[in-house]
Amino acid sequence: MTARETFDRLAEKFPQFALAYVEGKDPAILVQGDNLVELAQQLRDEQEYDYCSSITSVDYPDHFEVVYHLYSWKKEGGPVILKVHADREDPKVPSVVSIWRGADWQEREVWDLMGIHFDGHPNLTRVLMWEGFEGHPLRKDFPGTEDEYAFG
Amino acid sequence: MTMLKTETVTVNLGPQHPSTHGVFRMIVTLDGETIVGLEPVVGYLHRNHEKIGEKNNWIQNTPFTDRLDYISPMSNEFAYVLAVEKLAGIEPPERAKYIRIIMVELNRIINHMVAVGFLLNELGCFFTPMFYALRWREFLMDLYEMTAGSRMMPNYFWIGGVAADLPEGFLPECKELVAALPGFIDEYERLITDNEILQMRCRDVGILPPDVAVAYGCTGPLLRASGVPYDVRKAEPYSIYDRFDFDIVAGTVGDVLDRYLVRIAEMRQSVKIVEQALRDLPGGETATPKKKTFRPAEGDVYHRIEAPKGELGFYLVSDGSVNPYRYKIRSPSFVNLQALPYMCKGHKIADAVIILGSIDITLGEVDR
Amino acid sequence: MQSIQGILEFVDQIFVNLSLWFSSLLANYLPDWGVTFIMMFATVLVLVIFGLASIIWINVFERKLLGRLQDRYGPNRFGPWGLLQCVADMIKLLTKEDITPSRADRLVYNLAAVVPVVATFLVLAVLPFGRGMVAADLNVGFLYIVAVGSLGTIGIFMGGWASHNKFALLSGVRAVAQMISYEIPMVLSVVGVLLLVGSLSMVSIVEAQGDWRLPFVVLQPLAFVIYFTAAVAEVNRSPFDLPEGESEIVAGYHIEYTGIKFAMFLLAEYINAFSICAIATTVFLGGWQGPILPSWAWFFIKAYTLYFVLIWLRGTLPRLRVDQLMNFAWKTLVPLALANLMLTALLAKLVPAHSLVGAVAYLLVNIVVIVCIALVKYPGWKRGKREVVLVPRSTAPQARGS
Numbered sequence: 039m040t041a042r043e044t045f046d047r048l049a050e051k052f053p054q055f056a057l058a059y060v061e062g063k064d065p066a067i068l069v070q071g072d073n074l075v076e077l078a079q080q081l082r083d084e085q086e087y088d089y090c091s092s093i094t095s096v097d098y099p100d101h102f103e104v105v106y107h108l109y110s111w112k113k114e115g116g117p118v119i120l121k122v123h124a125d126r127e128d129p130k131v132p133s134v135v136s137i138w139r140g141a142d143w144q145e146r147e148v149w150d151l152m153g154i155h156f157d158g159h160p161n162l163t164r165v166l167m168w169e170g171f172e173g174h175p176l177r178k179d180f181p182g183t184e185d186e187y188a189f190g
Numbered sequence: 191m192t193m194l195k196t197e198t199v200t201v202n203l204g205p206q207h208p209s210t211h212g213v214f215r216m217i218v219t220l221d222g223e224t225i226v227g228l229e230p231v232v233g234y235l236h237r238n239h240e241k242i243g244e245k246n247n248w249i250q251n252t253p254f255t256d257r258l259d260y261i262s263p264m265s266n267e268f269a270y271v272l273a274v275e276k277l278a279g280i281e282p283p284e285r286a287k288y289i290r291i292i293m294v295e296l297n298r299i300i301n302h303m304v305a306v307g308f309l310l311n312e313l314g315c316f317f318t319p320m321f322y323a324l325r326w327r328e329f330l331m332d333l334y335e336m337t338a339g340s341r342m343m344p345n346y347f348w349i350g351g352v353a354a355d356l357p358e359g360f361l362p363e364c365k366e367l368v369a370a371l372p373g374f375i376d377e378y379e380r381l382i383t384d385n386e387i388l389q390m391r392c393r394d395v396g397i398l399p400p401d402v403a404v405a406y407g408c409t410g411p412l413l414r415a416s417g418v419p420y421d422v423r424k425a426e427p428y429s430i431y432d433r434f435d436f437d438i439v440a441g442t443v444g445d446v447l448d449r450y451l452v453r454i455a456e457m458r459q460s461v462k463i464v465e466q467a468l469r470d471l472p473g474g475e476t477a478t479p480k481k482k483t484f485r486p487a488e489g490d491v492y493h494r495i496e497a498p499k500g501e502l503g504f505y506l507v508s509d510g511s512v513n514p515y516r517y518k519i520r521s522p523s524f525v526n527l528q529a530l531p532y533m534c535k536g537h538k539i540a541d542a543v544i545i546l547g548s549i550d551i552t553l554g555e556v557d558r
Numbered sequence: 559m560q561s562i563q564g565i566l567e568f569v570d571q572i573f574v575n576l577s578l579w580f581s582s583l584l585a586n587y588l589p590d591w592g593v594t595f596i597m598m599f600a601t602v603l604v605l606v607i608f609g610l611a612s613i614i615w616i617n618v619f620e621r622k623l624l625g626r627l628q629d630r631y632g633p634n635r636f637g638p639w640g641l642l643q644c645v646a647d648m649i650k651l652l653t654k655e656d657i658t659p660s661r662a663d664r665l666v667y668n669l670a671a672v673v674p675v676v677a678t679f680l681v682l683a684v685l686p687f688g689r690g691m692v693a694a695d696l697n698v699g700f701l702y703i704v705a706v707g708s709l710g711t712i713g714i715f716m717g718g719w720a721s722h723n724k725f726a727l728l729s730g731v732r733a734v735a736q737m738i739s740y741e742i743p744m745v746l747s748v749v750g751v752l753l754l755v756g757s758l759s760m761v762s763i764v765e766a767q768g769d770w771r772l773p774f775v776v777l778q779p780l781a782f783v784i785y786f787t788a789a790v791a792e793v794n795r796s797p798f799d800l801p802e803g804e805s806e807i808v809a810g811y812h813i814e815y816t817g818i819k820f821a822m823f824l825l826a827e828y829i830n831a832f833s834i835c836a837i838a839t840t841v842f843l844g845g846w847q848g849p850i851l852p853s854w855a856w857f858f859i860k861a862y863t864l865y866f867v868l869i870w871l872r873g874t875l876p877r878l879r880v881d882q883l884m885n886f887a888w889k890t891l892v893p894l895a896l897a898n899l900m901l902t903a904l905l906a907k908l909v910p911a912h913s914l915v916g917a918v919a920y921l922l923v924n925i926v927v928i929v930c931i932a933l934v935k936y937p938g939w940k941r942g943k944r945e946v947v948l949v950p951r952s953t954a955p956q957a958r959g960s
Contacts, residue, residue, distance in 0.1 A: 062490065064491055088404055088405065091520065096515075097516070105492075107505075109425075111418055139407075139528070165232060166557060201725070223880055314876045314877025316873055318628045393944075437948040439946050440949055443944075447944055452946055455948070
């Protein structure tokens with residue numbers, strides 16, 4: 039099933055959600071943050087995308103973006119890619135831990151390094167940096183030259 | 191009769207420990223010798239690899255990926271190079287593709303030898319199986335040194351091919367080694383697999399049911415030993431894996447013994463692949479011509495391979511400049527480690543160490 | 559012929575003659591009680607020096623043999639063939655900084671390093687190293703060994719407790735549980751031999767084997783196996799080295815010890831391992847008896863052969879887990895030892911002593927018991943061999959998701 043077909047089927051199922059189709063080498067489905075959990079539930083239960091491979095965060099100049107790559111272990115082939123935008127001031131995205139248990143540490147890593155808060159995560163603490171570290175290192179505005187480094 | 195009031199003890203299998211595969215900490219809550227809770231703490235080896243990757247340009251990142259999973263460096267380079275080639279639309283020549291497959295499958299054998307050797311070391315065999323496994327790993331490292339100049343950080347793959355052609359002595363030596371490896375694996379199995387104490391220690395220890403494994407996002411030998419025959423080489427074939435004939439190895443129960451047996455069997459499958467690649471190796475160039483600066487088109491791409499430890503994926507975002515805009519590594523050890531508390535509950539503290547050994551993590555990859 | 563006999567006799571009794579000469583030398587200057595006094599000290603001194611010196615070649619022997627098992631040379635840099643490696647180790651350990659944890663119980667901590675060594679050397683006092691070469695021929699020899707050998711356990715537990723370290727405590731607890739459990743089959747298996755001998759003295763055990771003209775391993779093979787297994791667990795050697803399980807609890811009870819105190823623990827472990835080999839030699843393999851070579855040479859050959867087996871076990875077998883260890887002791891070894899004891903007692907009444915017929919009877923009964931056990935256990939051994947499933951990669955590759 040190609041990504042276009044998956045998108046069409048989802049758009050048909052959820053006409054009330056504002057889904058958009060993002061072209062590119064890896065076509066993706068753009069989802070609003072509020073609709074994420076329900077869409078994910080649908081993907082896991084109906085279409086058997088029960089393996090959440092990777093949760094990534096990207097720091098664009100005007101927004102944050104969280105990218106989910108979903109696979110199915112029964113169906114071979116490419117992933118279903120979901121993208122969620124979050125605004126720069128107070129980035130919040132609902133957590134999908136209740137749907138895929140493997141999202142636990144990946145969301146903690148996104149929180150730790152990029153600062154995007156996941157609502158509903160049971161234990162959103164820092165995983166790679168030490169407790170008590172201030173700041174989120176992977177953001178583009180985190181000091182990057184040696185004389186600006188902040189050592190916690 | 192009133193119950194005795196007992197307390198649980200919290201023990202730190204601390205960052206410095208001979209069996210935790212690096213600086214890794216487990217906070218274990220014990221009731222006598224039984225584990226009631228386990229919390230892994232990672233981040234002791236965090237080197238902020240991803241941010242440094244954004245500062246490097248695309249070509250400088252290739253040797254940088256060697257440092258991720260330092261036991262199997264060729265696989266890291268392979269994944270990165272394939273992702274960049276997908277982004278830029280470059281197709282390497284045929285000979286380079288075959289050479290890459292040979293290197294990566296030899297790397298799988300190296301990694302599994304280390305994994306199996308150190309698992310048996312943690313069982314208490316006092317280094318003997320480890321030395322036997324590492325002896326053969328040395329022969330494979332000699333091949334790497336001959337080709338790439340370095341045993342552990344080879345820096346051999348380039349975007350668009352491989353760095354240099356195979357030297358003259360490589361093919362005969364590789365053929366000889368590949369002919370001798372199944373004999374070695376047989377000897378290893380004969381010596382230790384049917385040992386009563388090994389069977390007693392490893393059977394039904396650390397069982398991971400298949401649905402839990404998939405929910406946690408585990409991949410690699412950990413997932414296949416639980417009975418789910420999912421291998422990226424088969425599910426989404428990349429490079430030229432669809433031209434080779436090999437089997438996917440799956441276990442039945444999902445305990446430590448199954449993971450050990452799966453790794454031994456995967457070594458044999460890798461030997462099969464290398465034999466076929468050596469047989470079909472074509473002539474030709476080994477790299478596409480290089481430009482002075484490398485600027486791939488804008489866009490984002492995610493490419494994954496079946497690294498020896500699981501699914502290794504790179505998510506790359508390019509904005510048309512010489513540096514990556516976002517460089518993210520989906521490392522198998524980081525995601526597999528989430529299953530550790532589930533597997534260890536109810537077992538003894540001695541089992542926690544072998545369960546960790548059977549997941550096969552490398553801290554360079556977990557912490558990046 | 560006479561002269562060869564004379565030379566062999568001379569070499570055999572060389573140490574006994576030396577001590578007699580020394581005491582006669584002293585008798586010229588000192589009264590009787592003085593001579594006895596000085597001789598006691600001299601004997602103890604010789605034993606202690608022997609124990610300490612034998613560490614040198616035992617340690618190198620062990621490390622070189624382990625190295626050869628692991629396809630490498632052992633230590634081969636210091637001294638010819640690495641023979642002086644132990645001297646280098648001792649110098650290193652003696653010059654290390656002596657660290658005591660701040661909250662450790664100081665007196666118990668320091669004492670715990672000494673107790674296992676003392677216990678070990680006390681055991682060496684009743685072992686007959688050759689014909690007429692025993693430091694103290696107690697007529698409760700074996701009981702003395704059992705009593706004094708248990709002192710080592712107290713030392714280990716003291717070390718584990720006083721270190722104020724959870725790992726050390728865990729290991730101390732494991733050590734006590736293990737050593738108490740394995741004490742019982744160890745003692746019970748030797749009681750069968752004592753029934754045949756009729757006395758507890760180690761010297762009379764060796765002489766009884768001379769009367770039977772056969773070592774007791776022929777009469778009591780099952781007891782020998784049980785004794786050896788239980789004794790390996792007693793002295794915390796692999797595969798039973800849980801108290802110092804290096805890969806789990808990082809050195810266990812001696813985790814907080816450095817320098818000379820650590821060296822004391824190591825010393826106690828090596829000499830303990832040697833003493834159980836020596837006891838096994840005395841009780842089961844005929845002690846110092848053997849043709850041509852001097853008696854003390856035979857004793858050491860047999861003891862070191864058993865030590866070779868100990869090293870072999872260490873380099874080959876994985877470690878047991880603590881509950882499996884306990885199961886093995888209580889559910890397997892103790893019933894076997896009791897069964898062996900009952901059968902020996904029965905046969906001792908039925909069969910004439912010191913006769914070949916008797917020996918054959920004992921051997922046959924033991925073989926029958928071993929075969930019965932094997933037949934009962936065999937179906938368990940053949941439990942399903944675990945295999946992996948090979949899923950062929952023969953399906954056509956899917957169209958790649960666009």
